[in-house]
Amino acid sequence: xxxxxxxxxxxxxxxGENLVLNCSFTDSAIYxxxxxxxxxxKGLTSLLLIQSxxxxxxxxxxxxxxxxxSGRSTLYIAASQPGDSATxxxxxxxxxxxxxxxxxxxxxxxxx
Amino acid sequence: NAGVTQTPKFRIxxxxxxxxxxxxxxxxxxxxxxxxxxxxxxxxxxxxSVGAGITDKGEVPNGYNVSRSTxxxxxxxxxxxxxxxxxxxxxxxxxxxxxxxxxxxxxGTRLTVT
Numbered sequence: 001x002x003x004x005x006x007x008x009x010x011x012x013x014x015x016g017e018n019l020v021l022n023c024s025f026t027d028s029a030i031y032x033x034x035x036x037x038x039x040x041x042k043g044l045t046s047l048l049l050i051q052s053x054x055x056x057x058x059x060x061x062x063x064x065x066x067x068x069x070s071g072r073s074t075l076y077i078a079a080s081q082p083g084d085s086a087t088x089x090x091x092x093x094x095x096x097x098x099x100x101x102x103x104x105x106x107x108x109x110x111x112x
Numbered sequence: 113n114a115g116v117t118q119t120p121k122f123r124i125x126x127x128x129x130x131x132x133x134x135x136x137x138x139x140x141x142x143x144x145x146x147x148x149x150x151x152x153x154x155x156x157x158x159x160x161s162v163g164a165g166i167t168d169k170g171e172v173p174n175g176y177n178v179s180r181s182t183x184x185x186x187x188x189x190x191x192x193x194x195x196x197x198x199x200x201x202x203x204x205x206x207x208x209x210x211x212x213x214x215x216x217x218x219x220g221t222r223l224t225v226t
Binding site for chain 1: 116145152153154155156157160168170171202204214215216217218219220222
């Protein structure tokens with residue numbers, strides 16, 4: 001079964017620290033992987049999309065990496081800020097599917 | 113561009129009632145999706161559409177219906193609402209399939225069935 005897992009479910013980090021969020025998936029045959037941010041009561045905002053042929057993508061203080069062989073992706077956030085507090089979801093488009101498979105997310109709290 | 117808009121933002125239904133959740137996008141996207149998000153769970157795909165006049169079931173279609181008469185609109189119909197349909201519903205769109213392109217999400221509709 002194709003599944004996406006995000007551990008831990010919640011994470012608290014002091015402001016200014018660098019941090020890594022984890023995403024693992026059960027099938028290495030993926031088309032691409034997306035990281036989303038969700039603020040409370042709001043919809044999802046796409047942060048980064050990594051195609052299967054790519055190893056990483058960067059946007060500002062965010063860097064997402066992809067290791068298909070090990071079924072893992074990480075989202076690195078540099079110099080964390082209170083405004084980074086949100087839930088971060090990982091979603092995978094597996095080959096042969098027409099839909100994204102979402103993880104359950106990591107709720108990140110940056111402590112001022 | 114307004115992006116993806118959804119109405120209403122909140123709704124309380126009694127068991128057995130029906131309603132339509134509205135979704136509109138102004139980005140000329142071909143693909144549109146309806147998801148539900150239950151507490152502590154990932155998003156589950158209800159229905160999707162690859163273009164006007166074409167719809168298909170996702171993971172959890174039972175109890176829902178959709179139509180796609182125009183590129184812009186993708187309403188989700190709930191018939192005979194049940195407590196199990198209490199959830200937050202998100203509409204999304206993308207130019208290409210799935211996540212070949214990024215998916216853009218609406219703000220969600222929080223539905224409670226009592």
